[in-house]
Amino acid sequence: MKKALTIAGSDSSGGAGIQADLKTFSAHGIFGMSVITAVTAQNTQGVFAVQDISREMIAAQIKAIFEDIEVDGLKIGMVSQISSIEVIAESLKNYSPQNVVLDPVMVSKSGYHLLNPEAEETLIRKLLPLATVVTPNIPEAEVMTKMSIRNLPQMEAAAKIIRQMGAKNVLLKGGHLEDDSIDILYNGQGFEYYASKRIVTKNTHGTGCTLSSAITSNLALGYSLDEAVSRAKEYISAAIEHSLEIGKGVGPTHHFYELYKKAGMMN
Ligand SMILES: Nc1ncnc2c1ncn2[C@@H]1O[C@H](COP(=O)(O)OP(=O)(O)O)[C@@H](O)[C@H]1O
Numbered sequence: 001m002k003k004a005l006t007i008a009g010s011d012s013s014g015g016a017g018i019q020a021d022l023k024t025f026s027a028h029g030i031f032g033m034s035v036i037t038a039v040t041a042q043n044t045q046g047v048f049a050v051q052d053i054s055r056e057m058i059a060a061q062i063k064a065i066f067e068d069i070e071v072d073g074l075k076i077g078m079v080s081q082i083s084s085i086e087v088i089a090e091s092l093k094n095y096s097p098q099n100v101v102l103d104p105v106m107v108s109k110s111g112y113h114l115l116n117p118e119a120e121e122t123l124i125r126k127l128l129p130l131a132t133v134v135t136p137n138i139p140e141a142e143v144m145t146k147m148s149i150r151n152l153p154q155m156e157a158a159a160k161i162i163r164q165m166g167a168k169n170v171l172l173k174g175g176h177l178e179d180d181s182i183d184i185l186y187n188g189q190g191f192e193y194y195a196s197k198r199i200v201t202k203n204t205h206g207t208g209c210t211l212s213s214a215i216t217s218n219l220a221l222g223y224s225l226d227e228a229v230s231r232a233k234e235y236i237s238a239a240i241e242h243s244l245e246i247g248k249g250v251g252p253t254h255h256f257y258e259l260y261k262k263a264g265m266m267n
């Protein structure tokens, strides 16, 4: 069985973060493991409190996993402080992990700063070079490039700038634009485009986490990056289409092993 690790924050309401990642890994038939960087008290309506895990504890979790178990895919999600980012970068250097997907989580859908703005530059400098692919949404790409992104040509220009910052590949997600949702992948030579119909729903809590852990799962299963992104896009579209009316606010995506298996997407 393939094994994947998520280094991210815990979402008490189960829609995003570590919880979304582990559900996604399971739906792909992957054994999921976690390094928790922060515990959040959140639900479908907002984030109410965050407690960061100490750098010693983050390092100890990473060591415990890599010293014992082979990691076929690694996803990095919410990391809130400079010290946490630094310890992750230092710890991972010892293990040279393959198939690293970096989701540069900055602000939650409900507007809470999950990444301390002072740590943005450290995230770019320390974590981007470790990434096989980085998956910013439009507001994150705007912070990284300091440019305004309103259309496809601006997305392409931003993807080129972000790749120059050190990631091997950039998947810039178009979910925040108004038209159909197009994500673009830039590998330094050319672009791939992944379009999907915009699904009309308010329930998109955890879409970014779900997409990045689905890419990680498919890379761990041995698919090329292009195939991994295509399959992950099918997964997230179905997960949004079947999203759940849970809670009073922005409900979560749905993770469904059985439907996925029927669609012939299981290995
Ligand atoms: N309403 C929607 N319909 C279809 N796909 C969507 C919708 N919202 C987001 N997506 C897709 O979900 C993934 C996550 O997108 P996005 O919302 O941009 O990221 P984030 O959760 O990081 O803000 C992307 O592949 C995006 O294209």
Ligand SMILES: Cc1ncc(COP(=O)(O)O)c(N)n1
Pocket: 008, 009, 010, 011, 016, 017, 018, 040, 077, 078, 105, 107, 108, 109, 110, 114, 204, 205, 206, 207, 208, 209
């Ligand atoms: C622990 C954690 N990690 C990531 C997100 C981002 O998810 P979203 O952008 O859907 O709010 C979140 N809300 N909580």
